[in-house]
Amino acid sequence: MALHFLLSSVFIFFAISVSPTLSSNSEVNALHALRARLTDHTNVLQSWDPTLVNPCTWFHVTCDSNNRVIRLDLGNSNISGTLGPELGGLQHLQYLELYMNKFEGKIPKELGNLKNLVSMDLYDNNFEGEIPKSFATLKSLKFLRLNNNRLTGSIPRELSALSNLKILDVSNNDLCGTVPIDGPFGSFPIESFENNSRLNGPELQGLVSYDFGC
Structure with a gap:
Protein backbone atom coordinates (compact mmCIF):
# COMPACT_ATOMS: atom_id res chain seq x y z
CA MET A 1 0.00 0.00 0.00
CA ALA A 2 2.79 2.41 0.92
CA LEU A 3 4.64 1.63 -2.30
CA HIS A 4 1.45 2.14 -4.33
CA PHE A 5 0.86 5.51 -2.64
CA LEU A 6 4.44 6.55 -3.29
CA LEU A 7 4.26 5.58 -6.97
CA SER A 8 0.93 7.39 -7.36
CA SER A 9 2.37 10.54 -5.80
CA VAL A 10 5.40 10.43 -8.08
CA PHE A 11 3.15 9.98 -11.11
CA ILE A 12 0.94 12.92 -10.15
CA PHE A 13 3.97 15.14 -9.50
CA PHE A 14 5.50 14.17 -12.85
CA ALA A 15 2.24 14.78 -14.70
CA ILE A 16 1.88 18.22 -13.17
CA SER A 17 5.51 19.14 -13.84
CA VAL A 18 5.26 18.41 -17.56
CA SER A 19 1.69 19.60 -18.06
CA PRO A 20 1.49 22.21 -20.84
CA THR A 21 -1.40 23.90 -19.07
CA LEU A 22 0.80 25.33 -16.34
CA SER A 23 2.12 28.20 -18.44
CA SER A 24 -1.33 28.60 -19.99
CA ASN A 25 -2.88 28.98 -16.55
CA SER A 26 -0.31 31.59 -15.60
CA GLU A 27 -1.20 33.47 -18.76
CA VAL A 28 -4.89 33.25 -17.90
CA ASN A 29 -4.07 34.71 -14.51
CA ALA A 30 -2.03 37.52 -16.06
CA LEU A 31 -4.78 38.44 -18.52
CA HIS A 32 -7.50 38.15 -15.88
CA ALA A 33 -5.52 40.53 -13.65
CA LEU A 34 -5.33 42.92 -16.58
CA ARG A 35 -9.06 42.58 -17.17
CA ALA A 36 -9.76 43.51 -13.56
CA ARG A 37 -7.99 46.85 -14.09
CA LEU A 38 -10.00 47.82 -17.15
CA THR A 39 -13.33 49.39 -17.90
CA ASP A 40 -14.73 47.70 -20.99
CA HIS A 41 -17.14 50.29 -22.37
CA THR A 42 -18.38 48.21 -25.30
CA ASN A 43 -18.03 44.71 -23.85
CA VAL A 44 -15.26 43.56 -26.17
CA LEU A 45 -13.79 41.37 -23.40
CA GLN A 46 -16.91 39.32 -22.75
CA SER A 47 -15.19 36.13 -23.94
CA TRP A 48 -12.39 36.41 -21.35
CA ASP A 49 -13.42 33.52 -19.11
CA PRO A 50 -10.84 32.92 -16.33
CA THR A 51 -12.20 29.40 -15.68
CA LEU A 52 -10.88 28.09 -19.00
CA VAL A 53 -7.66 26.06 -19.17
CA ASN A 54 -6.06 28.54 -21.56
CA PRO A 55 -7.03 31.87 -23.13
CA CYS A 56 -6.60 30.80 -26.75
CA THR A 57 -10.34 30.93 -27.46
CA TRP A 58 -10.67 34.47 -26.15
CA PHE A 59 -11.30 37.26 -28.63
CA HIS A 60 -8.31 39.58 -29.18
CA VAL A 61 -5.86 36.90 -28.00
CA THR A 62 -3.71 34.82 -30.37
CA CYS A 63 -1.77 31.70 -29.39
CA ASP A 64 0.89 29.60 -31.06
CA SER A 65 0.65 25.84 -31.66
CA ASN A 66 1.65 25.22 -28.03
CA ASN A 67 -1.23 27.31 -26.65
CA ARG A 68 1.10 30.10 -25.57
CA VAL A 69 -0.10 33.69 -25.94
CA ILE A 70 1.88 35.47 -28.64
CA ARG A 71 -0.42 38.38 -29.49
CA LEU A 72 -2.69 40.67 -27.48
CA ASP A 73 -4.64 42.97 -29.76
CA LEU A 74 -6.93 45.45 -28.02
CA GLY A 75 -6.31 48.31 -30.42
CA ASN A 76 -9.15 50.82 -30.86
CA SER A 77 -11.43 48.94 -28.45
CA ASN A 78 -12.79 51.85 -26.36
CA ILE A 79 -11.11 50.52 -23.20
CA SER A 80 -9.96 52.60 -20.26
CA GLY A 81 -7.92 51.79 -17.18
CA THR A 82 -4.31 51.14 -16.24
CA LEU A 83 -1.68 48.53 -16.97
CA GLY A 84 -0.07 46.57 -14.17
CA PRO A 85 3.00 44.37 -13.69
CA GLU A 86 1.05 41.23 -14.55
CA LEU A 87 1.57 41.82 -18.27
CA GLY A 88 5.22 41.00 -17.75
CA GLY A 89 4.13 37.41 -17.16
CA LEU A 90 3.20 36.85 -20.81
CA GLN A 91 6.66 35.53 -21.53
CA HIS A 92 5.96 34.42 -25.11
CA LEU A 93 4.20 37.60 -26.23
CA GLN A 94 5.39 38.96 -29.58
CA TYR A 95 2.80 41.65 -30.34
CA LEU A 96 1.27 44.04 -27.82
CA GLU A 97 -1.38 46.20 -29.49
CA LEU A 98 -3.12 48.62 -27.11
CA TYR A 99 -3.31 51.69 -29.34
CA MET A 100 -6.20 54.17 -29.61
CA ASN A 101 -7.84 53.57 -26.25
CA LYS A 102 -8.06 55.50 -23.01
CA PHE A 103 -5.30 53.82 -21.01
CA GLU A 104 -3.73 56.04 -18.38
CA GLY A 105 -1.10 55.93 -15.69
CA LYS A 106 2.49 54.79 -16.08
CA ILE A 107 3.80 52.19 -18.50
CA PRO A 108 4.90 49.25 -16.31
CA LYS A 109 8.62 48.57 -16.25
CA GLU A 110 7.73 44.87 -16.22
CA LEU A 111 7.05 45.07 -19.96
CA GLY A 112 10.82 44.83 -20.20
CA ASN A 113 10.41 41.15 -19.28
CA LEU A 114 8.77 40.39 -22.63
CA LYS A 115 11.96 39.17 -24.30
CA ASN A 116 10.15 37.87 -27.41
CA LEU A 117 8.33 41.12 -28.13
CA VAL A 118 8.61 42.28 -31.73
CA SER A 119 6.07 45.11 -31.75
CA MET A 120 4.65 47.37 -29.03
CA ASP A 121 1.94 49.85 -30.01
CA LEU A 122 0.74 52.05 -27.14
CA TYR A 123 0.04 55.17 -29.15
CA ASP A 124 -3.03 57.42 -28.83
CA ASN A 125 -3.70 56.88 -25.13
CA ASN A 126 -3.18 58.89 -21.96
CA PHE A 127 -0.04 57.22 -20.62
CA GLU A 128 2.11 59.44 -18.45
CA GLY A 129 5.44 59.25 -16.66
CA GLU A 130 8.71 58.16 -18.20
CA ILE A 131 9.57 55.65 -20.89
Whole structure:
Protein backbone atom coordinates (compact mmCIF):
# COMPACT_ATOMS: atom_id res chain seq x y z
CA MET A 1 0.00 0.00 0.00
CA ALA A 2 2.79 2.41 0.92
CA LEU A 3 4.64 1.63 -2.30
CA HIS A 4 1.45 2.14 -4.33
CA PHE A 5 0.86 5.51 -2.64
CA LEU A 6 4.44 6.55 -3.29
CA LEU A 7 4.26 5.58 -6.97
CA SER A 8 0.93 7.39 -7.36
CA SER A 9 2.37 10.54 -5.80
CA VAL A 10 5.40 10.43 -8.08
CA PHE A 11 3.15 9.98 -11.11
CA ILE A 12 0.94 12.92 -10.15
CA PHE A 13 3.97 15.14 -9.50
CA PHE A 14 5.50 14.17 -12.85
CA ALA A 15 2.24 14.78 -14.70
CA ILE A 16 1.88 18.22 -13.17
CA SER A 17 5.51 19.14 -13.84
CA VAL A 18 5.26 18.41 -17.56
CA SER A 19 1.69 19.60 -18.06
CA PRO A 20 1.49 22.21 -20.84
CA THR A 21 -1.40 23.90 -19.07
CA LEU A 22 0.80 25.33 -16.34
CA SER A 23 2.12 28.20 -18.44
CA SER A 24 -1.33 28.60 -19.99
CA ASN A 25 -2.88 28.98 -16.55
CA SER A 26 -0.31 31.59 -15.60
CA GLU A 27 -1.20 33.47 -18.76
CA VAL A 28 -4.89 33.25 -17.90
CA ASN A 29 -4.07 34.71 -14.51
CA ALA A 30 -2.03 37.52 -16.06
CA LEU A 31 -4.78 38.44 -18.52
CA HIS A 32 -7.50 38.15 -15.88
CA ALA A 33 -5.52 40.53 -13.65
CA LEU A 34 -5.33 42.92 -16.58
CA ARG A 35 -9.06 42.58 -17.17
CA ALA A 36 -9.76 43.51 -13.56
CA ARG A 37 -7.99 46.85 -14.09
CA LEU A 38 -10.00 47.82 -17.15
CA THR A 39 -13.33 49.39 -17.90
CA ASP A 40 -14.73 47.70 -20.99
CA HIS A 41 -17.14 50.29 -22.37
CA THR A 42 -18.38 48.21 -25.30
CA ASN A 43 -18.03 44.71 -23.85
CA VAL A 44 -15.26 43.56 -26.17
CA LEU A 45 -13.79 41.37 -23.40
CA GLN A 46 -16.91 39.32 -22.75
CA SER A 47 -15.19 36.13 -23.94
CA TRP A 48 -12.39 36.41 -21.35
CA ASP A 49 -13.42 33.52 -19.11
CA PRO A 50 -10.84 32.92 -16.33
CA THR A 51 -12.20 29.40 -15.68
CA LEU A 52 -10.88 28.09 -19.00
CA VAL A 53 -7.66 26.06 -19.17
CA ASN A 54 -6.06 28.54 -21.56
CA PRO A 55 -7.03 31.87 -23.13
CA CYS A 56 -6.60 30.80 -26.75
CA THR A 57 -10.34 30.93 -27.46
CA TRP A 58 -10.67 34.47 -26.15
CA PHE A 59 -11.30 37.26 -28.63
CA HIS A 60 -8.31 39.58 -29.18
CA VAL A 61 -5.86 36.90 -28.00
CA THR A 62 -3.71 34.82 -30.37
CA CYS A 63 -1.77 31.70 -29.39
CA ASP A 64 0.89 29.60 -31.06
CA SER A 65 0.65 25.84 -31.66
CA ASN A 66 1.65 25.22 -28.03
CA ASN A 67 -1.23 27.31 -26.65
CA ARG A 68 1.10 30.10 -25.57
CA VAL A 69 -0.10 33.69 -25.94
CA ILE A 70 1.88 35.47 -28.64
CA ARG A 71 -0.42 38.38 -29.49
CA LEU A 72 -2.69 40.67 -27.48
CA ASP A 73 -4.64 42.97 -29.76
CA LEU A 74 -6.93 45.45 -28.02
CA GLY A 75 -6.31 48.31 -30.42
CA ASN A 76 -9.15 50.82 -30.86
CA SER A 77 -11.43 48.94 -28.45
CA ASN A 78 -12.79 51.85 -26.36
CA ILE A 79 -11.11 50.52 -23.20
CA SER A 80 -9.96 52.60 -20.26
CA GLY A 81 -7.92 51.79 -17.18
CA THR A 82 -4.31 51.14 -16.24
CA LEU A 83 -1.68 48.53 -16.97
CA GLY A 84 -0.07 46.57 -14.17
CA PRO A 85 3.00 44.37 -13.69
CA GLU A 86 1.05 41.23 -14.55
CA LEU A 87 1.57 41.82 -18.27
CA GLY A 88 5.22 41.00 -17.75
CA GLY A 89 4.13 37.41 -17.16
CA LEU A 90 3.20 36.85 -20.81
CA GLN A 91 6.66 35.53 -21.53
CA HIS A 92 5.96 34.42 -25.11
CA LEU A 93 4.20 37.60 -26.23
CA GLN A 94 5.39 38.96 -29.58
CA TYR A 95 2.80 41.65 -30.34
CA LEU A 96 1.27 44.04 -27.82
CA GLU A 97 -1.38 46.20 -29.49
CA LEU A 98 -3.12 48.62 -27.11
CA TYR A 99 -3.31 51.69 -29.34
CA MET A 100 -6.20 54.17 -29.61
CA ASN A 101 -7.84 53.57 -26.25
CA LYS A 102 -8.06 55.50 -23.01
CA PHE A 103 -5.30 53.82 -21.01
CA GLU A 104 -3.73 56.04 -18.38
CA GLY A 105 -1.10 55.93 -15.69
CA LYS A 106 2.49 54.79 -16.08
CA ILE A 107 3.80 52.19 -18.50
CA PRO A 108 4.90 49.25 -16.31
CA LYS A 109 8.62 48.57 -16.25
CA GLU A 110 7.73 44.87 -16.22
CA LEU A 111 7.05 45.07 -19.96
CA GLY A 112 10.82 44.83 -20.20
CA ASN A 113 10.41 41.15 -19.28
CA LEU A 114 8.77 40.39 -22.63
CA LYS A 115 11.96 39.17 -24.30
CA ASN A 116 10.15 37.87 -27.41
CA LEU A 117 8.33 41.12 -28.13
CA VAL A 118 8.61 42.28 -31.73
CA SER A 119 6.07 45.11 -31.75
CA MET A 120 4.65 47.37 -29.03
CA ASP A 121 1.94 49.85 -30.01
CA LEU A 122 0.74 52.05 -27.14
CA TYR A 123 0.04 55.17 -29.15
CA ASP A 124 -3.03 57.42 -28.83
CA ASN A 125 -3.70 56.88 -25.13
CA ASN A 126 -3.18 58.89 -21.96
CA PHE A 127 -0.04 57.22 -20.62
CA GLU A 128 2.11 59.44 -18.45
CA GLY A 129 5.44 59.25 -16.66
CA GLU A 130 8.71 58.16 -18.20
CA ILE A 131 9.57 55.65 -20.89
CA PRO A 132 10.85 52.64 -18.89
CA LYS A 133 14.58 52.02 -19.15
CA SER A 134 13.76 48.33 -18.95
CA PHE A 135 12.73 48.48 -22.62
CA ALA A 136 16.46 48.23 -23.37
CA THR A 137 16.22 44.48 -22.68
CA LEU A 138 13.75 43.94 -25.54
CA LYS A 139 16.39 42.81 -28.01
CA SER A 140 13.83 41.43 -30.50
CA LEU A 141 11.84 44.66 -30.65
CA LYS A 142 11.42 46.13 -34.14
CA PHE A 143 8.48 48.53 -33.70
CA LEU A 144 7.91 50.84 -30.73
CA ARG A 145 5.15 53.43 -31.08
CA LEU A 146 4.44 55.59 -28.02
CA ASN A 147 3.25 58.72 -29.78
CA ASN A 148 0.25 60.82 -28.76
CA ASN A 149 0.41 60.24 -25.03
CA ARG A 150 1.49 62.38 -22.05
CA LEU A 151 4.93 60.91 -21.49
CA THR A 152 7.56 63.02 -19.74
CA GLY A 153 11.24 62.74 -18.92
CA SER A 154 14.05 61.98 -21.33
CA ILE A 155 14.39 59.26 -23.95
CA PRO A 156 16.41 56.52 -22.20
CA ARG A 157 19.85 56.29 -23.78
CA GLU A 158 19.73 52.59 -23.01
CA LEU A 159 17.39 52.20 -25.98
CA SER A 160 20.41 52.75 -28.23
CA ALA A 161 21.24 49.09 -27.61
CA LEU A 162 18.11 47.93 -29.48
CA SER A 163 19.89 47.01 -32.70
CA ASN A 164 16.76 45.49 -34.29
CA LEU A 165 14.58 48.56 -33.73
CA LYS A 166 13.35 49.79 -37.12
CA ILE A 167 10.49 52.11 -36.17
CA LEU A 168 10.33 54.44 -33.16
CA ASP A 169 7.67 57.10 -32.68
CA VAL A 170 7.56 59.22 -29.52
CA SER A 171 6.04 62.31 -31.12
CA ASN A 172 3.32 64.36 -29.47
CA ASN A 173 4.34 63.85 -25.86
CA ASP A 174 6.10 66.09 -23.33
CA LEU A 175 9.58 64.57 -23.47
CA CYS A 176 12.66 66.59 -22.63
CA GLY A 177 16.45 66.47 -22.84
CA THR A 178 18.33 65.37 -25.93
CA VAL A 179 17.72 62.67 -28.49
CA PRO A 180 20.24 59.80 -28.41
CA ILE A 181 22.41 59.52 -31.52
CA ASP A 182 23.83 56.02 -31.17
CA GLY A 183 22.56 52.73 -32.53
CA PRO A 184 19.27 52.82 -34.43
CA PHE A 185 18.63 56.47 -33.52
CA GLY A 186 20.77 57.55 -36.44
CA SER A 187 18.11 56.28 -38.86
CA PHE A 188 14.92 57.63 -37.28
CA PRO A 189 13.34 60.64 -39.05
CA ILE A 190 12.58 63.96 -37.37
CA GLU A 191 8.89 63.08 -37.38
CA SER A 192 9.59 60.39 -34.78
CA PHE A 193 10.32 63.08 -32.17
CA GLU A 194 8.32 66.15 -33.19
CA ASN A 195 5.89 68.04 -30.95
CA ASN A 196 7.91 67.53 -27.78
CA SER A 197 8.59 71.18 -27.00
CA ARG A 198 11.33 70.45 -24.44
CA LEU A 199 13.18 67.86 -26.53
CA ASN A 200 16.37 68.72 -28.39
CA GLY A 201 19.21 66.97 -30.15
CA PRO A 202 21.09 66.68 -33.42
CA GLU A 203 18.04 65.36 -35.25
CA LEU A 204 15.90 68.22 -34.02
CA GLN A 205 18.05 71.23 -34.88
CA GLY A 206 15.72 73.72 -36.51
CA LEU A 207 12.64 71.97 -35.13
CA VAL A 208 13.07 73.51 -31.67
CA SER A 209 15.19 76.52 -30.87
CA TYR A 210 16.50 75.52 -27.47
CA ASP A 211 16.36 72.85 -24.79
CA PHE A 212 14.46 73.54 -21.57
CA GLY A 213 16.11 70.54 -19.90
CA CYS A 214 14.37 67.87 -17.82
